[in-house]
C-alpha cells in the first residue's frame with residue numbers, strides 16, 4: 832500500500848462529494864449522471880452492484896490482488912452512488928461501522 836497523505840485519507844469524502852455534485856448538476860458525459868438518469872432507474876445501479884460483486888469474487892478466487900483492488904474500487908464507487916440515491920451518505924456508513932466497534 833502507498834500513502835500520499837491527506838489526498839488518500841480524504842478520497843472517500845471527495846468521491847462522495849463529487850457524486851453528490853453530479854446528482855444535482857447532471858453534467859453530460861459523466862458516468863455518474865448516466866447512473867442517476869438511466870431509464871431503468873435505481874435498478875440499473877443495483878444491476879451494476881451485482882456485476883461488480885461477481886467480478887470481485889472472480890478476482891478473489893483467482894488470487895489476483897491487483898484485479899481485486901480494482902474491482903473493490905468499482906464496487907465501492909457504485910455503493911456510494913446507491914447511498915446517494917437513497918439520501919444516505921458516507922458519514923452514515925462511518926457511523927454504522929463505528930457503532931460496531933469494541
Ligand SMILES: N=c1c2ncn([C@@H]3O[C@H](COP(=O)(O)OP(=O)(O)OP(=O)(O)O)[C@@H](O)[C@H]3O)c2ncn1[C@@H]1O[C@H](COP(=O)(O)O)[C@@H](O)[C@H]1O
Pocket residue numbers: 846849853860861862863864879882904905908909
Ligand atoms: N470511481 C469512479 C468509478 N469507478 C468505476 N467507474 C465506472 O464504472 C464503470 C464500470 O462498469 P463496467 O466495468 O461494466 O464498464 P462499462 O462497460 O463502461 O459500464 P456500462 O457502461 O456497461 O455500465 C466504468 O465505466 C467505470 O468508468 C467509475 N466512474 C467514476 N468514478 C469516480 O467518479 C468521478 C466522477 O466521474 P464522472 O461522473 O464520470 O464525471 C470520477 O472522477 C471518479 O473519481
